[in-house]
Amino acid sequence: MKRIEKKFMHCCVFLNYVIPNVFCTNNETVLWKDIIDHRDYNKYIRRPTLNNSKPIEVVFEIVLNSINSLDMKDQILTTSVGIRMSWRDEFLLWNSSLYGETKKILAPLSEIWNPDIRLINYADKSNIFEDKDTLVNIYSTGLVEWHNFIELKTYCFVDTTQYPFETEICKLHFSAVHLDDKEQLIKIQLQDDYFNRFQSNGEWHISKPNKIRTYTEIRNSNSKRFAGVVLEIEMERRQTYYVWKFLIPTVAITCINMVTFLLPVKSGAKVTLSTFVVLSFTVMIQLFNQSLPSSSDKISQFGRLLWCLLGMSGLSLILNVVITAIFYRKCTICKINYSVCNCAKLTKQLQDKPRNTTCCCKSKEDKQTIELKYIGPQEKETAQQGSSTENKSMFSLNAQFRVAKITIC
Template sequence: MDTNAALLRFVLLSALFPTNVFCQSGKDVNSLLTYLFTTEGYNKKVRPLTDQSQAVDINVDFFLNSVIAFDEQDESLKISGFLECSWTDEYLTWNSSDHNNISELFIPQDDIWKPDISLRNTFKSFTGLGATYLNAYVSSAGDVRWNPYQVLESTCSIDITYFPFDTQTCELKFTAWSYSSDQVELNKGNKGVQLEEYVENSAWALVGTSTRETNTDEAAVFFALKLKRRPNFYIINAILPVVFLSILNSFTFLLPVSSGERASYAVTVFLSLAVFLTIVANELPKNSQKTSLLSVYLMLMNSLSTFIVILSIAEVRIATRNANTKPVTKGYMTFIKISHFITCKTCKKSVTPAKVSTPKARKRLDLEDNITWTEAVDAIDIVFFWFSLLFTFLCTLILGAVAVNGDK
């Protein structure tokens, strides 16, 4: 009874939901290929249009897999991904009912017509897309889909003004090399740049993509990648040490001239800044038309350090002067007055009233009497300590703010 019930259920379901089951064999596929390439005489050298006066419309999308490397010095971008190219081949059509309902085929890419799409702005070698072992999908309606996977290396113009907070935009230009726009038109597809399989790069963040096409003088489609540098590595290993060294630069003036270590300390800071300038220079494009703000900052700090070294050596010489034989001049007295203002000091020296006829004369004598060259050097140190510290602070604040916000 159970067997009869199951049989009855199968007959009823078959009557209500009829289906056609086809078993396609290798002979059916071989017969179809013979029909297309022998009987119909398919020729891959002929553009796939019955009307050869028309242009073949090819839709192109790009699937980005990863950003492998971005070389700022060589100004090159290396990525991996594949194109999805689709078009209609009017010579690759068949009636599926005549071939045991075969509705699709996978044919080696070199056996059918395909556009000779190439990366126009390639960096090293100029090669065609795809490989001999790749297949193209073909439907019975003549729809062809070709997905050539490739590791692409293109040129990319670098703007290092805001390094290491910079954002770079690189374009991949694909053209149908041998064909004019009257013969082949490359159109951007509906998908654009696809990121389903994209793997993030540790040094660069992908912040945007865009696609455009041109079919005027030549057929070309452009895929733009907007990459923002991840600056943490450079902040920790370059920027912060440079800022700390710049601050130490100002503290040269806190060392007494009598210690004998001031000039050597100043030279050490100068050489340290020069080393970091070399490191940063090695990270930047050698032929760049623009200058990095970080390089400008390093040059300003090196210039300040050079001035401090020269001033430190000069102060050693000035401190050895004898005030009795060579009194402190008015120019140095200006530094003393400024240092008194900065440190909020007032001179209250006792002066004989008979020698002072006016309050102005009293004030001048209070400043000029008994001033040694060592005191003059100390006053110069106070003035230039605060000047260099303020200069360093303003340069760091202004150039840092411009670098961080300038490329947004």
């Protein structure tokens, strides 16, 4: 019985190892099985080099495809980029003549060693190799190429001083986290037509190729130096939308605020229109602040202008209220209606008042409103000459006092 079981096991071994190698026609499958199973390939090694004193060099290429959005409130930039990286894995070498002149194969990214590169200023995810379903090209020389198009969300600290007519500079910062510059180096490369691949955005505009810059840097952390790559984007905001949203309404409301002083008091619209202007600027400031981050570092100059205009409109409202109150106020002297015959009594009250004191009263006889103005004895004749024929009769009643000028209010 034991001999039968032993022969059966030998047959299984023969079927699993001998038959696939003899009858299999796919050289790539045989090659990949040989690398993974027979070579005991370890994807968790620190770096895939035979010489541990030599750092592995990763060639990094990045192309900006589009700027999707910049959330001013949360200060998050969303971009679509194309990333291509290549490195040499010395444990993935093979002789192409032994595998039917196979010089390149496709393999899952999750099955091989990945470079230690992370997105530093990430807002969503830092691992750009998170999609393990992507494939890589592996060459017989050990060269590995990986490229993918991904959407990145990064923090971009905006400068709101010139908002909404500003230019923002945002960065995509890639760097090593575990392997220092003695173990891994990053070399940046740019394609010649990288700017032609950029798709314009309805809100942001990049005018020149030099507005997209890439450079390598060494980041110091915990007394170690880590190699990194920075993609710097200088973008200008398109102003048409914000001109119609903020600038033109602000100019229109300011003009309305000035028109309130031209309205007659009797129209009754001075205070009403001034109140409308104050409320309009309040709503405008509220809408403006909703699109800005909750930060006290820098204040928008346009926001300061709105606050100044709100203060001026409030002052205009106060002035219009005062003007209306003065126009409709009652004279402190003429607390009752005097007839023309009683003007002498009123004139005696004016003798102790300063020069040019004015008082308006209604006559009980002719139902007219008259103005009494103290001018002094020396101005009596001039006042008589300048008064109208209609008012001379009224003035003659008070001529003996030589202190009042009577005119129609």
